[in-house]
Amino acid sequence: QEDDINEKFSSRTDKYCSLSHDNDDSHSIFDYSFAPLPMFATTSVERRNLQQQTEARGSLRYDYYYDTCPQAEQIIRSSVRDLFRKQPQIAPALLRLVFHDCFVEGCDASVLLDSVEGMHSEKESPPNESLKGFDVIDIVKSELEEACPGLVSCADAVVLAARESVILAGGPFYPLKTGRRDSLTSFAEVATFELPSPQDDVSKFIETFSSKGFDEREAVSLLGAHSTGKIHCNFFVNRLYNFSGTNSSDPSMDSEFLSLLRSKCNTGQASLLAPASKSLSPSQLISTSPSPSSIIHELSSSLVEEPAMKMDYEGPGESFGTLYYRSLLQRRGILYVDQQLTAGEETKTWVQAYASDVSLFHKDFGLTMMKLSNMGVLTSPMGQVRKDCRKVS
Numbered sequence: 001q002e003d004d005i006n007e008k009f010s011s012r013t014d015k016y017c018s019l020s021h022d023n024d025d026s027h028s029i030f031d032y033s034f035a036p037l038p039m040f041a042t043t044s045v046e047r048r049n050l051q052q053q054t055e056a057r058g059s060l061r062y063d064y065y066y067d068t069c070p071q072a073e074q075i076i077r078s079s080v081r082d083l084f085r086k087q088p089q090i091a092p093a094l095l096r097l098v099f100h101d102c103f104v105e106g107c108d109a110s111v112l113l114d115s116v117e118g119m120h121s122e123k124e125s126p127p128n129e130s131l132k133g134f135d136v137i138d139i140v141k142s143e144l145e146e147a148c149p150g151l152v153s154c155a156d157a158v159v160l161a162a163r164e165s166v167i168l169a170g171g172p173f174y175p176l177k178t179g180r181r182d183s184l185t186s187f188a189e190v191a192t193f194e195l196p197s198p199q200d201d202v203s204k205f206i207e208t209f210s211s212k213g214f215d216e217r218e219a220v221s222l223l224g225a226h227s228t229g230k231i232h233c234n235f236f237v238n239r240l241y242n243f244s245g246t247n248s249s250d251p252s253m254d255s256e257f258l259s260l261l262r263s264k265c266n267t268g269q270a271s272l273l274a275p276a277s278k279s280l281s282p283s284q285l286i287s288t289s290p291s292p293s294s295i296i297h298e299l300s301s302s303l304v305e306e307p308a309m310k311m312d313y314e315g316p317g318e319s320f321g322t323l324y325y326r327s328l329l330q331r332r333g334i335l336y337v338d339q340q341l342t343a344g345e346e347t348k349t350w351v352q353a354y355a356s357d358v359s360l361f362h363k364d365f366g367l368t369m370m371k372l373s374n375m376g377v378l379t380s381p382m383g384q385v386r387k388d389c390r391k392v393s
């Protein structure tokens, strides 16, 4: 089996090397081993020319703001770090936010727009009800606006803030190109139908990610993001008390873990949170549960917490990824979709590989986050740079 994994890994390495040569970037990500990025042009005239050529080609490039706002990435880094010191839960919130932005019509900050007449916002679609981090992006963006008005897009702020969050959560650094622009609209309906459900089985999981261009290895590595943050009881309570209408728990769950989760989400809360989980579809289950969004939508007002389970329930100190995949092998996945990763032949191979090799996981996770962050981006002359991330300018 180890040979099998090695073989898959080496072909994957080749794939990424050749992929990066297909792009405008002639550097493999392994060339710089996550060190500071190489600069392609040395003088500011060369840089400006390169930027203009890049804009004409409509693609992203490293250090896009070098001339216009050289401090942009540093502002985002220090702003996220300062906020994290006060509220560590912003890191998982921002990591989840980038996934929910990029998976729906690309990384274009469409998830940040508020609803206005004639446009229903993605953030109000059922899968996004408990999404957080909007106010963090507002703070980051106001600092960017103060330094460089109208220049740095909300879409770049989202991907760069998420990368910082991964590092703060103990994950890897990965290089990111910039130059994304912001959408002019939000896609609430697409979000409702295209974001995956916590109740998906492994075939649905594979299908959803494959429809967005991710293979099984990439999809399994991305779910390693569930190493950090919290999951509210309403997303998994059906597994504890009434799995698939059986009035009993999910048989795929370890019994000690079941007791632990039941102690976090007791029957009273469970019936309150999922009154009709027998007959509801997964998306209905989420949408009809009392929305936690009023409480946790705004991080600053999250004084009352809904019942939830921490992903790093064994306590801090576990590095990003290790506990998550080991737990799945011990039948201790929190969401049904998490546990389902051990139900597919290839997905299980990757769970095993990541459980025993954290550096392999970090490398794969970094690569897949790069791919996620580049999905369906808008580049000049499309889209715009919003001044306020919640409103079209």
Ligand code: HEM
Binding pocket: 089, 091, 092, 093, 095, 096, 099, 130, 131, 132, 196, 197, 198, 199, 200, 205, 222, 223, 225, 226, 228, 229, 230, 231, 232, 233, 235, 308, 337
């Ligand atoms: C099949 C795919 C996925 C499903 C169904 C899913 C579902 C969920 C659900 C239901 C929660 C709990 C939210 C809450 O309790 O408020 C959650 C949390 C989270 N998800 Fe996912 N997720 C998926 C993939 C991903 C990916 C690809 C990422 C990032 C790359 C991600 C990052 C996170 C993070 C960091 C949290 C914790 C958020 C926090 O504590 O604020 N998820 N996810």
